[in-house]
Amino acid sequence: xxxxxxxxxxxxxxxxxxxxxxxxxxxxxxxxxxxxxxxxxxxxxxxxxxxxxxxxxxxxxxxxxxxxxxxxxxxxxxxxxxxxxxxxxxxxxxxxxxxxxxxxxxxxxxxxx
Amino acid sequence: xxxxxxxxxxxxxxxxxxxxxxxxxxxxxxxxxxxxxxxxxxxxxxxxxxxxxxxxxxxxxxxxxxxxxxxxxxxxxxxxxxxxxxxxxxxxxxxxxxxxxxxxxxxxxxx
Numbered sequence: 111x112x113x114x115x116x117x118x119x120x121x122x123x124x125x126x127x128x129x130x131x132x133x134x135x136x137x138x139x140x141x142x143x144x145x146x147x148x149x150x151x152x153x154x155x156x157x158x159x160x161x162x163x164x165x166x167x168x169x170x171x172x173x174x175x176x177x178x179x180x181x182x183x184x185x186x187x188x189x190x191x192x193x194x195x196x197x198x199x200x201x202x203x204x205x206x207x208x209x210x211x212x213x214x215x216x217x218x219x220x221x222x223x
Numbered sequence: 224x225x226x227x228x229x230x231x232x233x234x235x236x237x238x239x240x241x242x243x244x245x246x247x248x249x250x251x252x253x254x255x256x257x258x259x260x261x262x263x264x265x266x267x268x269x270x271x272x273x274x275x276x277x278x279x280x281x282x283x284x285x286x287x288x289x290x291x292x293x294x295x296x297x298x299x300x301x302x303x304x305x306x307x308x309x310x311x312x313x314x315x316x317x318x319x320x321x322x323x324x325x326x327x328x329x330x331x332x333x334x
Binding site: 114141145151154166205206210211212 | 254256265266267268313315319320321324327
């Protein structure tokens with residue numbers, strides 16, 4: 111059974127804190143993605159990685175950075191959390207070729223107070 | 224970024240009724256995917272359509288890709304309470320596998 115796991119289901123942080131969201135996939139996929147999901151806005155791509163140490167900005171990268179030191183792990187970092195980063199964060203992985211089906215983790219509900 | 228618009232945003236129906244969800248864009252996509260997301264979970268792929276005019280059936284769900292590959296629809300026949308969820312369409316817009324998602328249609332099926 112394919113799996114994408116995220117380190118936390120719920121997280122509450124204070125404004126200005128550094129926040130790490132971790133994602134691990136066990137499917138040997140090349141691609142990994144970080145999205146945020148807000149009501150009425152759908153899923154918006156924050157960052158994308160197509161290989162170890164390779165990353166590309168998505169549509170809304172401001173205030174975020176990422177790290178991919180190993181193929182199976184993709185981390186999202188909020189350098190200094192702000193209240194407008196309160197959201198649901200979803201990680202996904204997909205193969206580099208073929209159907210490009212994305213497999214999602216269960217999400218992390220982050221609240222910044 | 225190529226925009227995908229979904230309609231309606233919200234749909235509430237009773238068990239046994241039919242429903243259709245639409246996904247439209249002014250851009251051409253090489254393929255289009257439909258996902259369903261249940262509360263507290265990530266989206267799960269239902270189907271991928273690739274060819275213009277293609278129709279795919281998954282039990283009571285019928286997916287159609289427009290001839291020009293700019294739009295798609297999802298039709299559910301005789302809806303069941305288990306069909307409740309957020310339905311998302313997503314267009315593949317580059318060869319790296321990046322998807323553009325619509326905002327989603329929340330479907331609620333009541334007994």
